[in-house]
Amino acid sequence: MILTPMRRYGAMIMMFLTLVFSGEVLAKTHEKTANHKAHVTKAISKKQASSKQEYSRNSAKSSSLPDLRKYPSGTPRKKAFLRTVMPYITNQNAAITAERNWLIKKQYDGRWSPSERTRLKDIAKRYKVGWSGNTRRIPWNTLLDRVDIIPDSMVATMAAAESGWGTSKLARNNNNLFGMKCAKGRCNNGPGKVKGYSHFDSVKESVNAYVVNLNTHPAYASFRKSRAQLRKADQEVTASNMIHKLKGYSTQGQRYNNYLFAMYQDNQRLIAAHM
DSSP, rough: OOOOHHHHHHHHHHHHHHHHHHHHHHHHEEEEHHHHHHHHHHHHHHHHHHHHHHHHHHHHHHTTTOOOGGOTTTTTHHHHHHHHHHHHHHHHHHHHHHHHHHHHHTOOOOOOOOOHHHHHHHHHHHHTTTOOOTSSSSHHHHHHHHHHOHHHHHHHHHHHHHHTTSSSSHHHHHHOOSSSSSOOOOOOOOOOOOBBOOOOOSHHEEEEEHHHHHHHOGGGGHHHHHHHHHHTOOOOOOHHGGGGGOSSSTTHHHHHHHHHHHHHHHHHHHHHHHH
């Protein structure tokens, strides 16, 4: 069919208007899509920021012992306690192992850099080992007797026994998991604190203080000697081997050790699952 000029011009105008209208629709659609994407992105970013803030708050709170009384007694409470305490125990022993391995490596090395001397001086100070600074007269036996682990399972068992799986007033108010008394003149008897016992700012500090105590205090010299004998005999230092070697920690003596060992046996699998 042949179109007249007028009808041909009319058709062209209609096509132009259609294209213009379609462009406006596409532009509005694109604008809506872009706005929706921006809104979604903003919402995700806000959610991520909120999550980071929540994580930060939880991390800050995690340094202290949570209120474990809210968990039912038995396995649920024990698991919650071990989830809280076990990372600090394993990290502490990992750090001790690293220092011990370094000492063993340096024992037969006559070359000492200034940084190595400084490191040795720091270790000797922390473990209360007297050293003049002369690298030809290093008290290796005393150092290696002290710079050694307390088995993870033994630490966890003692923490559970002394704190009632984290529910005792001493554990809740003082972050004191091991019933450690404070030295005369060094007690923090602030409001809410259990008087006469050490107060710690975190679970980590409590674990560290307990390990340092067993590794340095004269009362536990026989414990360290037994551990050194196991090392010399190339035997593993385990909770089973060491619990009965602990003397002087309780006035109950051997009865306390028997109690600890029975508790360890009852919870051995549960503790191992959190190591």
